[in-house]
Structure formats: structure tokens, C-alpha cells
Amino acid sequence: MSSCNSKNDPKQFLAEEDILLLNEIGETIIPATASSKGAGQTGIGEFMKVYVTDCYSKERQEVFKKGLVELRERSKSKYGKEFLKLSKAQKHDLLTVIDKEANEYNSNKNKNAPGHYFSMIKEITVFGYFTSEPGATKALRYVQTPGSYDGNVDYKPGDKAWAL
Amino acid sequence: MGADKNTFDAIVIGSGMTGGWAAKEFCEKGLKTLVIERGRNIEHLKDYPTATKDIWEFPHRNQLPLKIKEDNPVVSKCYAFREDTLQFFVKDKEHPYVQEKPFDWIRAYQVGGKSLLWGRGTQRYSKFDFEGPARDGFGIDWPIRYEDLAPWYSHVEKFIGVCGNRDGLETLPDGEFLPPWELNVVEKSIQSRIMSSYKDRYMINARCAHLTEPKEIHLQQGRGKCMARNLCQRGCPYGGYFSAVSSTLPWAAKTGNLTMRPDSVVHSIIYDSKKGKATGVRVIDAHNKEVTDYFAKVIFLNAAALNSNLILLNSTSDRFPEGLGNDNGLLGKYIVFQNYRGSLSSDIDGFKDKYYSGRRPASTLIPNFRNVYKQETDFLRGYMSFLSARREGWGHDVEGDQIGGNYKNNISEPGDWKVGMTISGEVIPKITNHVRLDKDKKDEWGMPLLTVSVDYDDNDEKLLKDFFEQSAQMLEKAGCKNIKTRDSKQAPGLDIHEMGGVRMGKDPKTSLLNKWNQVHSCQNVFVTDGSCMTSSGTSSPSLTFMAFTARAANHAIEELKKGNL
Numbered sequence: 001m002s003s004c005n006s007k008n009d010p011k012q013f014l015a016e017e018d019i020l021l022l023n024e025i026g027e028t029i030i031p032a033t034a035s036s037k038g039a040g041q042t043g044i045g046e047f048m049k050v051y052v053t054d055c056y057s058k059e060r061q062e063v064f065k066k067g068l069v070e071l072r073e074r075s076k077s078k079y080g081k082e083f084l085k086l087s088k089a090q091k092h093d094l095l096t097v098i099d100k101e102a103n104e105y106n107s108n109k110n111k112n113a114p115g116h117y118f119s120m121i122k123e124i125t126v127f128g129y130f131t132s133e134p135g136a137t138k139a140l141r142y143v144q145t146p147g148s149y150d151g152n153v154d155y156k157p158g159d160k161a162w163a164l
Numbered sequence: 165m166g167a168d169k170n171t172f173d174a175i176v177i178g179s180g181m182t183g184g185w186a187a188k189e190f191c192e193k194g195l196k197t198l199v200i201e202r203g204r205n206i207e208h209l210k211d212y213p214t215a216t217k218d219i220w221e222f223p224h225r226n227q228l229p230l231k232i233k234e235d236n237p238v239v240s241k242c243y244a245f246r247e248d249t250l251q252f253f254v255k256d257k258e259h260p261y262v263q264e265k266p267f268d269w270i271r272a273y274q275v276g277g278k279s280l281l282w283g284r285g286t287q288r289y290s291k292f293d294f295e296g297p298a299r300d301g302f303g304i305d306w307p308i309r310y311e312d313l314a315p316w317y318s319h320v321e322k323f324i325g326v327c328g329n330r331d332g333l334e335t336l337p338d339g340e341f342l343p344p345w346e347l348n349v350v351e352k353s354i355q356s357r358i359m360s361s362y363k364d365r366y367m368i369n370a371r372c373a374h375l376t377e378p379k380e381i382h383l384q385q386g387r388g389k390c391m392a393r394n395l396c397q398r399g400c401p402y403g404g405y406f407s408a409v410s411s412t413l414p415w416a417a418k419t420g421n422l423t424m425r426p427d428s429v430v431h432s433i434i435y436d437s438k439k440g441k442a443t444g445v446r447v448i449d450a451h452n453k454e455v456t457d458y459f460a461k462v463i464f465l466n467a468a469a470l471n472s473n474l475i476l477l478n479s480t481s482d483r484f485p486e487g488l489g490n491d492n493g494l495l496g497k498y499i500v501f502q503n504y505r506g507s508l509s510s511d512i513d514g515f516k517d518k519y520y521s522g523r524r525p526a527s528t529l530i531p532n533f534r535n536v537y538k539q540e541t542d543f544l545r546g547y548m549s550f551l552s553a554r555r556e557g558w559g560h561d562v563e564g565d566q567i568g569g570n571y572k573n574n575i576s577e578p579g580d581w582k583v584g585m586t587i588s589g590e591v592i593p594k595i596t597n598h599v600r601l602d603k604d605k606k607d608e609w610g611m612p613l614l615t616v617s618v619d620y621d622d623n624d625e626k627l628l629k630d631f632f633e634q635s636a637q638m639l640e641k642a643g644c645k646n647i648k649t650r651d652s653k654q655a656p657g658l659d660i661h662e663m664g665g666v667r668m669g670k671d672p673k674t675s676l677l678n679k680w681n682q683v684h685s686c687q688n689v690f691v692t693d694g695s696c697m698t699s700s701g702t703s704s705p706s707l708t709f710m711a712f713t714a715r716a717a718n719h720a721i722e723e724l725k726k727g728n729l
Binding site: 028030031038047051131132139140144151154163164 | 225229345346347389391392517520521523524566567569571573575576578
């Protein structure tokens with residue numbers, strides 16, 4: 001199966017600069033830590049392009065696309081800079097604010113209306129990251145072939161969840 | 165074309181769960197057997213293209229592209245229809261049918277059929293299931309009792325490999341068990357609290373067709389231990405669960421007595437009025453549409469419940485103008501299924517220092533406790549429940565930072581324990597739930613489309629309501645909180661436990677098949693898939709279909725020896 005199933009031409013949907021922006025947003029949501037890469041480093045922008053192109057409705061795609069425009073503007077109006085040029089702390093602060101707005105928007109919106117664009121980005125970032133090879137094998141515990149089931153193993157805080 | 169090369173001792177229509185069993189029994193006993201399958205060939209291992217892929221190898225990480233969902237509104241509802249399993253399901257447009265009422269018909273046209281994709285639940289029916297209709301006055305009496313089927317349950321279980329705990333319950337008889345999947349630490353706590361709160365309710369280990377500890381007979385099949393990957397529907401590279409493709413069909417082939425004809429759509433069973441029996445099967449080549457007749461002394465119909473109805477309805481002759489064996493006009497009627505609409509979710513505190521490892525491919529069971537010894541509710545029959553506890557995985561809601569390093573770390577750890585339950589409810593047979601041939605519409609092979617007219621009724625609603633009340637009460641007694649019920653309102657069919665239409669019975673006036681699954685009025689035709697079921701029960705039904713098939717096949721062999729067929 002491939003993205004040729006899509007009704008939209010992927011090339012037209014998200015441009016290279018959008019992918020770079022999404023990588024940067026993804027890296028801010030899930031940054032690199034001591035043991036594992038960040039979402040941007042795993043190419044989350046490219047995955048978002050495939051996923052939004054193939055799995056999203058037209059309506060949600062529109063929200064997603066407009067959201068990128070809005071996010072760019074927010075960066076400029078608040079910091080006078082493009083998002084990519086913000087400091088790490090600025091990126092973090094801006095997205096934290098937008099994330100709060102997104103949650104408020106989602107809890108007040110009409111049930112059938114699409115969610116906030118940032119929730120879409122965040123959701124695909126989390127999903128795409130933890131199902132990527134670096135995310136599943138380094139940020140989580142991935143055992144391809146467990147071999148058996150044990151229903152009572154000790155757990156201590158800090159132990160990672162199982163991948164899948 | 166000479167008839168000789170088209171003549172066999174036995175013909176089996178369908179190569180799935182039960183067709184594989186008929187083939188195995190016949191071939192082992194030396195009968196030259198033809199298995200006809202409408203779909204493509206599937207070979208164990210070779211034709212499992214996704215079996216060993218990692219999640220990141222799927223472009224959409226196992227989610228379905230929108231286009232596929234839009235093109236397949238029916239099969240997309242199936243929980244197992246995903247990016248890794250697409251290749252094994254019928255797509256909506258390939259094989260249309262007519263829904264007089266909403267019915268989600270989930271199909272798998274290939275060698276092995278749905279046995280590649282099934283949920284692998286293998287609970288026996290109990291004596292209460294076989295006695296129920298006569299005792300409670302619905303449908304018709306089964307022509308057999310539990311004891312008639314018990315040795316055949318054992319026969320099937322030993323070969324396919326069924327794991328479970330010996331619980332000694334009348335309501336869910338023990339079988340020939342491999343070691344069970346254990347309950348996890350939270351489930352054990354729930355188990356003890358439910359069982360100390362109720363005298364008549366039990367929570368037990370899953371019973372399912374997984375090789376938790378293969379025996380010699382399984383190793384001889386080339387199958388090995390289940391690796392607890394829980395990726396079964398891709399086809400198992402270890403043969404860890406039972407499918408016709410990994411087990412019965414290759415076993416039958418090893419005898420040298422098996423001929424497989426995939427890509428062959430069965431048009432009808434050929435009836436000879438002079439001989440007073442069926443002589444063969446008419447087949448349409450799926451690709452070039454060429455028609456060929458095959459002949460045999462005995463014919464087993466195992467096309468899966470609704471398609472077996474279709475084939476019989478389409479097998480018309482001067483003797484049987486309304487379909488083979490349909491003297492009473494009841495063929496296609498009394499379709500039953502199982503009510504899978506209800507589920508509950510809940511939270512449970514504590515156990516934060518506990519987790520599990522491996523991916524257990526099954527849930528625990530709560531056997532039916534309603535109307536067991538007598539009718540005692542305002543609805544007929546009851547329900548089995550599945551219960552499982554798990555910790556929330558990656559990406560769950562967390563407190564604190566919602567962006568950044570802390571957020572990443574927090575959502576990488578398991579969250580709280582959650583406890584869920586789902587229903588498998590008995591559905592009462594009634595004449596209005598039926599299938600019939602559409603008068604006008606035909607498929608590309610010239611076969612009439614099947615019209616499906618099946619619905620829930622008031623009994624199903626009451627039973628579901630009781631399931632919600634009782635399950636919520638049990639979860640509460642088990643220490644669960646924030647208990648929520650959910651009625652999916654899913655259409656019949658999505659349970660993928662459709663049965664009946666060719667029901668067994670004692671009386672040819674009210675049933676189609678006798679106690680050996682023989683068509684009353686055409687005794688060399690046996691129907692042993694789900695269409696033979698007189699009532700639905702609450703257990704996952706495939707094991708029972710397989711037991712019926714093995715029993716009927718061995719009866720057919722005896723009858724052939726005696727010259728009775």
C-alpha cells in the first residue's frame with residue numbers, strides 16, 4: 001500500500017518548508033533526551049505528511065494546513081521571528097500556550113467539528129514517534145518476540161512502557 | 165473431458181475452519197478428497213507478507229488510509245481489518261450483497277478462510293446450551309446432547325491445541341487443555357473478589373487455540389510455541405495459533421489424498437433424482453468463468469454459514485425447486501448470531517508497582533450465569549463476558565508539562581490500570597431473521613446476490629441491559645471505579661458469529677439437517693459449518709463447528725463403508 005491511494009497530490013499538500021516546520025514542532029513536543037532521539041530527529045514531519053495526506057479527511061486537512069499558517073504568524077507576532085529561528089525556550093513557551101488554547105478549544109467545540117490543529121499535530125507526533133524505530137526501541141521497551149507472557153512483573157518508576 | 169479425473173471419494177466445499185477439518189478426516193482415512201475454495205491459494209509462511217514486519221515498516225503504522233475506509237464501509241468496521249491484515253479480507257466492492265436490514269458481513273475468501281483471522285476463542289458449549297431451546301421453549305430442540313459431542317471436542321482440541329485451565333464448571337466444560345495464559349496481577353485480584361462476592365459467578369483463564377506448550381502432535385504439524393506477539397491475524401510464522409493453513413490442510417495434503425482447487429466459485433450441488441442423492445458439485449472458475457462439474461459419493465458443505473445457505477438455495481432441481489433439501493421452506497431462516505454490542509471500561513487504583521511482560525493474545529472469561537438452571541429473568545438465555553486488565557500504554561494523559569522533555573518521559577511510562585469487559589450474548593432464533601437469494605441482482609460469476617435480513621429484538625435489548633447492570637456491579641465489587649458502559653449499536657454480523665439457516669433438528673418438518681449433519685432429504689450431503697447451528701449459545705462457536713465436522717466426517721466414512729451413501 002502506498003500514498004498513491006490518496007486523492008490529493010502529496011507534493012501539493014505540504015511543502016518542504018512545512019516539513020521542516022513540523023520537524024521542529026515535533027522536536028519541541030518530544031525533544032531528544034539522554035537515552036533517545038527527539039521526534040524531529042526521527043523525521044516526524046515526513047510521517048505527518050504521509051499520515052495527514054492519506055488518513056485525514058479534506059476538512060481536517062484544511063484545519064491542519066491553516067494551522068501551520070496560524071502558527072507561523074503567532075511566532076512572528078509574539079517574537080518577531082520565524083518559528084524555526086526561535087530559541088528552544090521560546091519554542092517551548094509558544095507551544096505550551098497554544099497547547100492550552102487547543103485544549104480549551106476542543107472542550108468547547110461542537111462535537112462533530114474537527115479538533116484544534118495543534119492537537120492534530122501533537123497527536124500524530126506522539127503516535128508517529130512511539131511507532132518509529134527510534135521511539136519504539138529507545139524511548140520505550142520493544143520486544144519483537146516476547147516468547148511468553150508474565151502477568152506479574154515488578155515495576156519501578158522510570159521503567160518505560162512496552163512499545164506497540 | 166472425462167468424468168474420471170473429476171471424480172473423487174469426497175468433495176469439501178470451503179477450505180476454512182471446518183472445510184480443513186473435513187479434508188483432514190477424509191484424507192487420513194484414505195478418501196480421495198477434493199477441496200474447493202472460491203478464493204486464492206494461501207500457503208503457510210509463504211503467503212504471510214506482513215508476519216514479521218515491525219510497526220515502523222507500515223507506511224501508516226497500521227492505521228487505514230481514508231480512501232480504503234471510504235471504499236470499504238463494511239469491512240472497515242472490523243477490529244482486525246488493518247494495514248497489516250488487509251490482504252486477507254474481502255473488500256466491499258468485490259463481493260456485494262443486499263442488506264435488507266443493516267448487516268456487516270465480514271468475509272475472507274482464500275484458502276484457510278477466516279481461520280487465518282479468527283479471535284481464537286475455543287470454549288465448548290455446555291449441556292445447558294444443548295438443552296436450552298427445549299427447556300425454555302424457543303426455536304427447536306437440538307437433536308444431540310453435550311455427551312454426543314464431547315469426544316469430538318476432545319478429538320479437535322488435541323489436534324489444534326487449546327489452552328485453558330481445568331475449572332470443573334458445568335457451565336463451561338473443561339477440554340483437553342495445554343497450560344493456560346495466566347491472569348495478570350490485577351485480574352487475579354478481581355477474580356478473587358468476584359468469586360467471593362457471588363456463589364455462581366466464575367472468572368477463569370482464557371480458553372483459546374494457542375500452543376502455549378506444543379505437544380508431539382503439534383510439532384508433527386510443523387507448528388511451534390506461541391511467542392506471545394499478539395499479531396495473529398497476519399498469519400503466524402510459528403504456527404502458534406490454529407488455522408486451516410497451518411494445520412489441517414497441510415496435514416491432509418501429506419497423505420497424498422488431497423486435491424485443492426482454489427479460485428473456484430461453487431455454483432451448486434448437483435442432485436440426481438433417479439439416484440435420490442447428490443452426485444457432485446458445479447464450479448465456476450473464478451478467473452475464466454469456465455464451468456466444471458466434479459463428482460463424489462459424499463459432499464461436505466463448509467462454505468461458512470451464510471454462503472452455505474446461498475449454495476443450497478442456488479442448488480435447485482425438479483425435486484428441490486426451492487433449494488437442496490428445502491422441503492419445508494425453512495432453508496435460510498432462523499439465522500442467529502451473537503450480541504457483541506456491550507462493553508465497559510473502568511479504573512482501578514493501586515498495583516503501581518506491578519506490570520506484565522509479553523503480549524497475551526486473549527482475555528479472561530466469565531461464563532454465563534444467567535438462566536442456567538432455570539428461567540429467571542425477563543429475557544431468554546444469557547451471556548458470556550470477557551474481562552481484561554491492563555496498564556495504560558505510551559501517550560496516556562499526564563499531569564504537569566504538556567510539551568518537552570518531562571512530558572516525553574512521563575508519557576513513555578505506563579499509566580494507571582484499566583479494566584474492561586465485553587459481552588458475547590446469545591441471540592434467540594426466529595423465522596424473520598433470514599437470508600434469501602435476490603431475485604434480480606447477480607454477481608460477476610452469475611450467482612444471485614444474497615439478501616440478508618437480520619436484526620436484534622427486544623430480548624437482545626433486555627439481555628444487554630442486564631449485562632451492563634451485572635457487569636457494573638461486578639466491577640464495583642472488584643474495586644473498580646469510574647465504571648462506564650458503552651453500547652456500540654453495531655449491526656448484526658460484526659460479531660462474525662453468524663450461524664444457522666440450515667439448522668439441525670429431530671424433525672424434517674422443522675429442520676434441514678439430522679443429528680449427523682446430513683440433509684434430511686439428501687443424505688450424502690453434510691453441512692457442518694456454522695449454518696448447522698440450532699441455537700447460538702454464548703461460547704465462541706468455531707470449536708463446536710469443528711467438532712461437528714469431525715463427527716460428521718467419521719459418520720460419513722462409516723456410512724460409506726456400509727454402502728449407505
